[in-house]
Amino acid sequence: xxxxxxxxxxxxxxxxxxxxxxxxxxxxxxxxxxxxxxxxxxxxxxxxxxxxxxxxxxxxxxxxxxxxxxxxxxxxxxxxxxxxxxxxxxxxxxxxxxxxxxxxxxxxxxxxxxxxxxxxxxxxxxxxxxxxxxxxxxxxxxxxxxxxxxxxxxxxxxxxxxxxxxxxxxxxxxxxxxxxxxxxxxxxxxxxxxxxxxxxxxxxxxxxxxxxxxxxxxxxxxxxxxxxxxxxxxxxxxxxxxxxxxxxxxxxxxxxxxxxxxxxxxxxxxxxxxxxxxxxxxxxxxxxxxxxxxxx
Amino acid sequence: xxxxxxxxxxxxxxxxxxxxxxxxxxxxxxxxxxxxxxxxxxxxxxxxxxxxxxxxxxxxxxxxxxxxxxxxxxxxxxxxxxxxxxxxxxxxxxxxxxxxxxxxxxxxxxxxxxxxxxxxxxxxxxxxxxxxxxxxxxxxxxxxxxxxxxxxxxxxxxxxxxxxxxxxxxxxxxxxxxxxxxxxxxxxxxxxxxxxxxxxxxxxxxxxxxxxxxxxxxxxxxxxxxxxxxxxxxxxxxxxxxxxxxxxxxxxxxxxxxx
Numbered sequence: 344x345x346x347x348x349x350x351x352x353x354x355x356x357x358x359x360x361x362x363x364x365x366x367x368x369x370x371x372x373x374x375x376x377x378x379x380x381x382x383x384x385x386x387x388x389x390x391x392x393x394x395x396x397x398x399x400x401x402x403x404x405x406x407x408x409x410x411x412x413x414x415x416x417x418x419x420x421x422x423x424x425x426x427x428x429x430x431x432x433x434x435x436x437x438x439x440x441x442x443x444x445x446x447x448x449x450x451x452x453x454x455x456x457x458x459x460x461x462x463x464x465x466x467x468x469x470x471x472x473x474x475x476x477x478x479x480x481x482x483x484x485x486x487x488x489x490x491x492x493x494x495x496x497x498x499x500x501x502x503x504x505x506x507x508x509x510x511x512x513x514x515x516x517x518x519x520x521x522x523x524x525x526x527x528x529x530x531x532x533x534x535x536x537x538x539x540x541x542x543x544x545x546x547x548x549x550x551x552x553x554x555x556x557x558x559x560x561x562x563x564x565x566x567x568x569x570x571x572x573x574x575x576x577x578x579x580x581x582x583x584x585x586x587x588x589x590x591x592x593x594x595x596x597x598x599x600x601x602x603x604x605x606x607x608x609x610x611x612x613x614x615x616x617x618x619x620x621x622x623x624x625x626x627x628x629x630x631x632x633x634x635x636x637x638x639x
Numbered sequence: 640x641x642x643x644x645x646x647x648x649x650x651x652x653x654x655x656x657x658x659x660x661x662x663x664x665x666x667x668x669x670x671x672x673x674x675x676x677x678x679x680x681x682x683x684x685x686x687x688x689x690x691x692x693x694x695x696x697x698x699x700x701x702x703x704x705x706x707x708x709x710x711x712x713x714x715x716x717x718x719x720x721x722x723x724x725x726x727x728x729x730x731x732x733x734x735x736x737x738x739x740x741x742x743x744x745x746x747x748x749x750x751x752x753x754x755x756x757x758x759x760x761x762x763x764x765x766x767x768x769x770x771x772x773x774x775x776x777x778x779x780x781x782x783x784x785x786x787x788x789x790x791x792x793x794x795x796x797x798x799x800x801x802x803x804x805x806x807x808x809x810x811x812x813x814x815x816x817x818x819x820x821x822x823x824x825x826x827x828x829x830x831x832x833x834x835x836x837x838x839x840x841x842x843x844x845x846x847x848x849x850x851x852x853x854x855x856x857x858x859x860x861x862x863x864x865x866x867x868x869x870x871x872x873x874x875x876x877x878x879x880x881x882x883x884x885x886x887x888x889x890x891x892x893x894x895x896x897x898x
Contacts, residue, residue, distance in 0.1 A: 357818040361766060361781075364812060368779030532729035535705055535722065536794060537746045546742060550733045633732040634776020 415601040420608070423601040432585075440571060440586035441613055443499065447506030448567045455511040455563065459518030459556075464544075473519070476512050484509030484570035488577045497580040502571060509570030510563040517559010521552030553629055561622040568614050587613070644706065644720045654798045654830030655681040655704055655721070660713035661855075662699055673699050675855035676713070681798065681830050683718070688833045688841035688848050690884070692892050696856035697834045701802050704832065718830075721798040722791035726806050728783035730775045736786045737762065737771035743793035761789040764823060781812035785819065792827065801833040805840070814872060817843055821868050838888065839881045843872045848884060852891045859891055 375383075396417055402408045403416040411419065427433040461468045462476060487508045488501075495501040525548055533539075533547035575588020583589065587610045594602030630636040662674040673696040681687050689697045702708045704715055705723045730739050740758040749757060762768055765785035775783060784804060791799055805813045821844065824831055835841050841848045845864050852859040862884060866876045 357815055357822075358766060360811075361815050361819070364815065365767075365779060365782055368781070528725065528727055528729050529731065531707055532723075532725065532731075534707060535720075536743050536790075537720065538742075542746065546746070547731070550731070553733065629733075632774060634774060635732075 412598060412600055415604060419601045420604045423599075423605040427605065436585055436587055436590050437609060437613060439584045440575065440588065440610075441617075443502055443586065444506065444568050444571050444613075445617075447503045447571065448510060448564055450503060451507050451510035451514055451563055451567060452560070454507065455514030455559075456518060456556075458511065459515035459522075459559075462515060463519045463522040469519075476515055476519075479508075479512040480516060480566075483573075484566060485573035485577070487570070488574050491574070492578055497578050498582060501578065502574050502583075505570045505574040506567045510567040513566050514559045514563040517562065518552060518556045521555020521559070522548060524555055525551040554626075554633070554635065557622070557626050557629055561618065561626060564617060564622060565614070568610075568617070572610055644717055652683075653680045653716075653718070654683045654685065655679075655715070655717045655832060657700070657704065657715050658713050660700070660703060660710045660715060662696065662703060662708075662711050672855040674703075674710075675857050677851075677856065677858055678713075679849060679858065681832050683797065683830055684828050686824055686831045686833070686844060686846045688835055688845035689851060690835060690838060690841045690848055690888070691851035691856065692836060692853050692888065694856075695851040695853040697836075697851055698802055700851075700856065701800050701832065701834050704798075705800055718797040720794070720796060721800050721832075722794040722796040723800045724784075724787055724791045724802065724804045726803045728775070728780075728787040730783060730787055730790070732775045734775075735771065736767065736773045736775065736778065739775070739786060740790050740793045743790045747794055757793070758789075761793055762786075764792065764826070765789045765819065779812075780808050781816060784808065784816060788820070788823070792823070792829075796829075798830045798832065801831065803835055804833075806835070806837070813840075817872065818869065820844065821870075825868070838885050839872050839877060842866075842877050842881045842884065843870050850884065850888060850891070853895060860887055 408414045491501040491504045538546045572588045575586045579589045591606035657679040660677045663670040663672045691697045737758045741754045744754045848862045850859045
């Protein structure tokens, strides 16, 4: 009788100590207040942009650069934007390029993902094309424009071909390195639970490889966008419509520096916007949910 | 020559039967013998600890029993597929605590509708009710090992293999998890094969302590532990037996220094 009581005491004791220990050791996670996000994240880039604009205006105002064909004033570039907006062409320029870029990226995704899986999982395929795939990443995709024009002619197919050649290696390589970095412990844990073969790939390998894959997607988008701009600048034809690259080229032909600046700003803006709106949130969400994003 | 997972329905007398198992790995001067002719049975509901210094192949033996590797000679049969717990928690960071358990249930063929409830029950068993939606990184080391234990229990195996599961924890947490494991073992009637290099831990937990010699691993000696549970690691009888086993263990280790 006495021993049963002691047993119960010991167990009750363990439970309460454990609860206390859990409370002590579990981290306290709170949300950052909006004010702090504003000061830490939004204010600095805004200040940087303002400083650049002020310096730029100063160069013009103090006549340090006094040649509008070399450096137009911020106001002139602003007028260029306004005019394109009023003519209803601004969104057209952006949409022509963005739709091409995103569609090309989706194609690259559809090809790069299975390719990456093959390279990561099949030894022969890896030995055969793995090195080429990594090497292709260092080949500037603008090099593909001349052959693409010759093979496919001046049309959208050629644009997509250049995007694919630029983005597929990044996406495939991202997936390969993601899979390579899956801790063997996860695979063993999966196997003891019966996750082998396809089940193992679906429940263990792919989710574990997701951060690397996402990094590859992000880089793949950057490469898609760059390839596309190169293609649009080099290959202009009335049939292709005016995208941002063609706008830049038109500005050069018309010796309109404001139009050139307009095009450059738009290219930069779209690249940043897509990253900020799609890839960064996706990446942050994945990393944060796994506790891999350390708050500074 | 192989590990066989016998179905529970065929009714085996032993939870695990290891018969004349040897294992060698290719090494720098030919084949290196890691395990040499090991025979060991674990009875249903029995708690056995495998004790040994480094190089005794205790983790290798556990991998063989888990079916993660094949023995070079001999045979192993277990009552169904055993569950395995590692030194690291091995929880999947892309899933919450509850979903980790549910994945084990799903792979074990539990119907979708029953998984949530069963996962909550298992969390309650390891005293983590309310942690269903917690991410792995939000849990402390001890809590992670308890979720890992719940996940192992979710496999509904008759045999639980544990590979130094508490070695990376601090002493306070480890003591508590010893209490928890003893309680869960008593409640579930599982058979446990627990690997450790910690003599007191082995004596604190087990009904039977099996000492392996090193390089190659052989069964050196066995002790029955008749101290009633719940034990504490500080209890005098635990300390006394630990001392005796430590002496034998040291003798085994000393042999390797005499060349």
